[in-house]
Amino acid sequence: AQTVTQSQPEMSVQEAETVTLSCTYDTSESDYYLFWYKQPPSRQMILVIRQEAYKQQNATENRFSVNFQKAAKSFSLKISDSQLGDAAMYFCAYRSARGTSYGKLTFGQGTILTVHP
Amino acid sequence: NAGVTQTPKFRILKIGQSMTLQCAQDMNHNYMYWYRQDPGMGLKLIYYSVGAGITDKGEVPNGYNVSRSTTEYFPLRLELAAPSQTSVYFCASSFEETQYFGPGTRLLVL
Numbered sequence: 001a002q003t004v005t006q007s008q009p010e011m012s013v014q015e016a017e018t019v020t021l022s023c024t025y026d027t028s029e030s031d032y033y034l035f036w037y038k039q040p041p042s043r044q045m046i047l048v049i050r051q052e053a054y055k056q057q058n059a060t061e062n063r064f065s066v067n068f069q070k071a072a073k074s075f076s077l078k079i080s081d082s083q084l085g086d087a088a089m090y091f092c093a094y095r096s097a098r099g100t101s102y103g104k105l106t107f108g109q110g111t112i113l114t115v116h117p
Numbered sequence: 118n119a120g121v122t123q124t125p126k127f128r129i130l131k132i133g134q135s136m137t138l139q140c141a142q143d144m145n146h147n148y149m150y151w152y153r154q155d156p157g158m159g160l161k162l163i164y165y166s167v168g169a170g171i172t173d174k175g176e177v178p179n180g181y182n183v184s185r186s187t188t189e190y191f192p193l194r195l196e197l198a199a200p201s202q203t204s205v206y207f208c209a210s211s212f213e214e215t216q217y218f219g220p221g222t223r224l225l226v227l
Binding site for chain 1: 148150152157158159160161162165167175205207209211214215216217218220221223
């Protein structure tokens with residue numbers, strides 16, 4: 001079974017600064033997807049960014065980018081120019097691309113991000 | 118296009134009571150999921166469905182049942198509520214690799 005580990009329960013950053021959230025995962029599969037979801041106090045789960053394992057190029061979405069290291073099974077999220085609205089719980093998630101686990105998301109424990117003005 | 122909707126938003130149940138959490142999606146997605154999120158934790162998969170009439174267990178199915186008679190609806194049934202089922206419940210649907218989540222139902226069992 002796949003596992004996802006977020007080793008930072010809490011992180012903080014000053015507004016306009018850059019912060020990196022860590023995520024590692026364990027899998028024997030070669031074909032999969034990785035995601036970062038944001039959960040603000042409203043509890044709504046919002047997709048931030050996704051990465052296909054077969055792509056070597058790191059995904060970027062505006063101020064959000066990832067550092068995907070497939071061999072190391074690492075998938076960190078970098079938030080540049082942090083804004084107060086970025087404050088939330090962030091979850092890393094894994095999804096198989098094939099087989100009986102197809103479609104199911106496995107989540108990490110989450111990292112609470114605080115943004116200081 | 119409402120996306121994924123869930124009702125109710127919040128409910129208090131007494132131990133032993135039953136209830137159904139409703140979930141609907143208007144995106145014609147074949148895949149639908151139910152997750153629970155305990156305080157300070159990530160989401161865990163309860164049940165999922167790959168299409169109308171087809172459901173399967175996830176990681177934590179005990180105490181729950183589901184049905185999927187149509188593409189749009191995927192209700193989650195709690196038969197005998199227990200305090201351990203106090204949680205926030207999320208329904209999601211997916212097309213290809215991305216899942217879209219509903220706003221969640223907060224359930225308190227006392």
